[in-house]
Amino acid sequence: MKKLLCIFGGPGAGKDTVIEALGKELPIVRIPRMVTKPNTRNEEDGVVYRFVSEDEFTAVESDMIYVQHHGGYRYGIERDYLLRRWAEISDEGQQPLLMSNIEEALAVHGALPDVLLVFITAPSVEEAERRVRQRPDDPRETEKKVAGILRNHERFEALSPEAKGLIHVVINDEVPNAVRAIRELITT
Numbered sequence: 805m806k807k808l809l810c811i812f813g814g815p816g817a818g819k820d821t822v823i824e825a826l827g828k829e830l831p832i833v834r835i836p837r838m839v840t841k842p843n844t845r846n847e848e849d850g851v852v853y854r855f856v857s858e859d860e861f862t863a864v865e866s867d868m869i870y871v872q873h874h875g876g877y878r879y880g881i882e883r884d885y886l887l888r889r890w891a892e893i894s895d896e897g898q899q900p901l902l903m904s905n906i907e908e909a910l911a912v913h914g915a916l917p918d919v920l921l922v923f924i925t926a927p928s929v930e931e932a933e934r935r936v937r938q939r940p941d942d943p944r945e946t947e948k949k950v951a952g953i954l955r956n957h958e959r960f961e962a963l964s965p966e967a968k969g970l971i972h973v974v975i976n977d978e979v980p981n982a983v984r985a986i987r988e989l990i991t992t
Contacts, residue, residue, distance in 0.1 A: 806894040808835075808886075808916065809990060810902045810909045813924035814956025815949035816932030818976040822924055823901065825983045830990070831898040835889045838864075841877035852903070854885075870904075870911040881912060899990065906959050913970055920989055921971045923960065924982065929953055 809832075813819045826832060839853045840861050849855050861878055865871065868880040881902070893900040902912065906923070913919040926932035932953045936946060960968075972989050976982040 805891060805918065806899055807918045807920045807990065808890055808900050808902060808912070809920050809922065809986075810904055810912055811922045811924060811986075812904050812906055812909045813976075814932065815952045816926050816935040817924045818926065818935065818979065818982070819903070819924050821979055822974075822976055822982045822986070823903075825979050826986055829983065829987065831896075832901050833889075833893045833896075833898045834901045834903065835886060835893070837902075837904070838868075838880045838882055838885075839877060840879075841875070869915045870908045872905070872908065881908065883915065886912075887916070906956075906963070910963075910967055910970070922986060922989065923971050923973050924976050925957075925960075925973060927975050927977045929957060 811819060811823065823832065834851065836850055836852055836854045838856055838861060840856060840858050841853075843849065843853075843855045847853065847855075858878075861880065864882050864884075865880070867883050869883050869886065871878060871880040873879075881904075886902070890900045902909075904912065909919075909921050913921055926935060933950055936949045936953065939946065941949070963971075974982050974985045974989075
């Protein structure tokens, strides 16, 4: 079975851009997180998120590797579902991918073997902010994301040396360089 590639990083890191470019070189399949929030952006169910009711979430909550409460909703990674999809994707010769946050990534690593933790970051806080500000987002959303840049870096810096030792940091100065670094991690 292939390693589970678990990617995380803050706003402006270029995670989606790097993953899109990596997907042109490797067959990547994303494993969605379970969420109780409504699908307000017409996202395809089962791609980024598995949209479920509160009752459905509660029914499997004891099987969750990680549960996060945010904005009045619950987000989680169901262990059995993750293991099943990981095996299916690997058996098809594809690379399983889980997008997460720092805490979630560490929880998955602690619960399962063969998890490759990759923290994608911009070369500097200033560069991350520049990237966020150039997006055509609502100004309020932009300011939330800008505030999230520093918060995300502080969360990473606050990790113990042991936790940091589990994480591969990829600086996304240029997308091809970041893709090459992740490919090398996957194949070693």
